[in-house]
Amino acid sequence: MTSPSHTDLREELAALAETQPFSPDPSAWDLGRRARSRTRVVRAAATLAVVALVVGVGAIAVRPDSVGPAGGIEPDGAIPSVITTPDGPVITDLAIGRASVAYVDSDGSPVLVDAATGKASYVDLPSFPEPSVIERTADLVTGPLLAVSPDGRRVAYAATVAAEGPAGQPAFSTPWYIVLDLTTGDFEFVGVPLGTGTPRAISWTTDGRLAIDVYGRQTRRDQPPSVVARTIDVTTGDSAASALTGMLAPGGLISATYPVDDGPVQAVPFEIAEGDVAGRDLPTDLYPEGAEVAPVGWAADDLLVAHVDEDLVVLTSPDRPAAESTWQVLVPDLPESSGVTVAVDLIPDLTGDPDQELTHDFTATPMGDSSGGRALYVAGGAVVLMAGVVLMLRRVRT
């Protein structure tokens, strides 16, 4: 099979390989050590779980209930009533459990809010775009750069990097998306759909896919290409065209579109069929001059969370009758950011009670849950960890 010309192929491959610039990353050791430490901590925790199962469940069963979150909010966390700016160190161990809010601050640094404590922290996300890259992509991007999943357990973002354009001008490219599991700190690479580049916006659908807006094929030189939407299955990497751009509602029959221009609008924009738009008028008493609007997530089939001027607002979509319309401020006075997303599953179902609390004041009462629920979680966790111990012991024996 081999012929003398394969020597030439070898030489050409070697020459091609020489074009790769040599730039060792000094962080490999530290990153590897952290990953190793996490593994060892999990193993140690498995051992402790055996003891915890015996001692902990009994103690929990007789312990009185602590003060629960406002409004019977999910036991694993809540949207904080105040979203603060980070004031602590950058978090490098990303196994924080759940995040209630994710945003990128005005300096281009990613921030996560812990769903259980309400504390905002800068996070060291792997391959997150550098601030200079974020600046380069500012004219392209219309939606969030960092998207937290509806359940708060994952975040996703485009791993956009600086590149050089054809004539040497500054450019950028996105080789893949990263989906990071906040319960383990592990992350996965998800390929960009063929024929697509850096996304204009990224969000999660309520069934756990990524929804991206990207530029389509350019058909005329004098006009920018149209914006098209795709969804990506983060488990398989499969992608599919989506009829609607923007943030897809459950069921995919309506979407909340991202702002095209900076500046106030008089209505929250939606897309109800391909190219067919609708609007939900802003309350003129609250916003007489209009407001800047960006979608944040869908809390229910017909309930959108949106960033309206400085506030997070819950509002009904325009396909609902006017008599059922809702406009409720969820969190006022957000920090300045280039796009915020929230774990919408942490927003309780609306009861219609105007006094219903949708967020939790972490400065007033600690998060808690019922003792029975907690015992169930502890027991379930311990069983899982004990299974880990068994597997570990088997591994040691072999």
Place this chain on the structure above:
Amino acid sequence: MTTADRDGFDEFVAARSAALSRTAYLLTGDHHLAQDLLQAALMQAVKHWRRIHTSPEAYVRRAMYHQNISWWRRRRITETSLLSYDGAVPAPDTDLRLTLDQALARLTPKQRTVLVLRFYEDLTEVETARALGLSTSTVKSTTRQSLARLRTLAPELAELIGADA
């Protein structure tokens, strides 16, 4: 792990990263992906350093081969999906190396990895099969298919590749 472990790792990275990054580039065809691939393999090496420190390069190379195929599986670039792209690569540039680079980019990850191991790393068919966890016959057939596809994609590479593969 001790300071000696860290020193040993640093020495290994300083001595071998250039060669490893060249292989990573041939495997991925992209400078950024190559750096990510090498970084991921080095992180794996750190986790098992005590066990592999006497011969880390073989471990890191193997990690890169497997990680590369795994990543691209995730990207769903399958052999089937490439069939529709089997028209010849347009040759806007007479530079043979550029043509080779473009043609390699259109191979499947498995085909590309097998070619790199066989013709850049100079592994035998048996060694390649062992490194990738494949049978020798699969390595043989994949090599044959890869070279044939290169010729289809870029006829001007025929002289480089040979006609008998």
